[in-house]
Amino acid sequence: MIEVRNLSKHFGDKKAVDGISFKANDGEILGFLGPNGAGKSTTMNILTGYISSTAGEAVIDGNDILKNPVKAKASIGYLPEQPPLYMDMTVKEYLNFIYDLKKCTMPRNTHIADICRLVKIEDVYKRVIKNLSKGYKQRVGLAQALVGNPNVLILDEPTVGLDPSQIIEIRTLIKKLGRNHTVILSSHILSEVQAVCDKIVVINQGKIVADDTAEHLSSSLSGEHKLSVKIDGPAKEVMELIETIQGVKSVTLVAERESYSEFTIESEEDADIRRELFSRMAGRNWYIIELKTSELSLEDIFLRLTMGEKIKLKGGKE
């Protein structure tokens, strides 16, 4: 379990992390979402004892990282942003070194072999790390974090540098690990966090802007009240008709083509106008060629979460 209370870290005048608090329970995967420079890595570095906090406390499995560092660190597996690999060692030597470093007590060979199988690095086991591809290096980094089977896994952007199929593999692996570990994972990719995590903490400029379960957050942020439609019909009339639908806040004509016109419709937050839109268009024999809820990019989310337009998160904090 990880508990963070009012954690702050100042680098000179800059507040990299500014009074954040959150909690991750056993068997929970917590996603740490934020743009570059939001304070994700700084927070993770504090949690793992690499740097110290300016104020506040971080407790790992009941041990404060500052007051009881050796005990707290013993229950953490950490994959930093850049995997800490000794380039001149082979994977085998490196994992054995980590095994000794963490003072593990499990049977050495089977434990390391298990991990290699789990992250699929058996075929490079005897190669020098320097010569591995980025994806393999990343996986060796993950293997390193898993050595000693720590209760808490802290993974800083674990899928960076992997190809799409590897990304899926690693995500599945993290999900599997999440069943009996506490996992904190950071990312700046919304879909990744949504796919893997139970709980999401959104951080921007060192502050938590949202802290909620993945479903709540995604439904409130999914932008269901912002639609993008392509309709085959006279642009002006279509627009007028859409405006009369109850719940529609505004309609904008994005593009007018020969065969269709494209609109963005913004509706009231609790209104779902899709059915009504369909029947009205059908009534006039105008065809809806495409209808989709506009995907919010991470930038949009931060704009929404930070720039005044405070959305109410169902059952959560603002």
Add this chain to the structure above:
Amino acid sequence: MTAIFRREFISYFTSPIGYVFLAIFYCAAGFFFTLSSIQQGTTELNTVFSMLMYVLIVLVPILTMRTFSEEKKNKTEQCLLTAPVTLGAIVFGKYLAAFLVYAMGVLITLVFAFIVAAISTPDWLLVFGNILGLILLGSAFISVGVFVSSLTENQVVSAVLSFAIMVILYLFSAIASIIPIDFIAGIFTSLSFLDRYNGFTYGSFDLSNILFFVSVTAAFLFFTVRVLERRRWS
């Protein structure tokens, strides 16, 4: 600590540094031995030992330049600093690895002593006193080098800075001689690596000299721990 020590020691020999250090050390020691003992037809090894101090000033920075600099640059220190080991164990493990490589170098002087013994009888007590002195001096220099390495992530800066500091430490007795105020000159003299080390090569076995080098080693290792600690807080 053993894990760090072992990795560090092995890495001296997976990179060229360990070999370069030992090769140059053996060459230099052999050269001085030939010149000052064999050529002179004497069984005395004192000159060899006193010349080796200069060799150390040049070579120890090469041995220690990468200890922390490289880790910082490659971000591998993150792995050490987040592992369940204390900073003291990390620093001591690294120091010990460098020290062991150095000790392997010093052992060559035993070979010289055996060569001398084959011809006549060397003063064994003096030889062991000298070796002890050399080991203590090297230990202090290594600890200075490890400390400097923790200050920078650039290995070249680390080596040059260590070299400069060691030269200054070597010059302490010369500095003392040009300072007119007795009190300050006295401080420099008592901190002089050269004087204290020469004590060993003359065959005087002074406990205070032993304690001096042990204390310097401990002090700089402690400073290294503080540097690492401070970096976490800044």
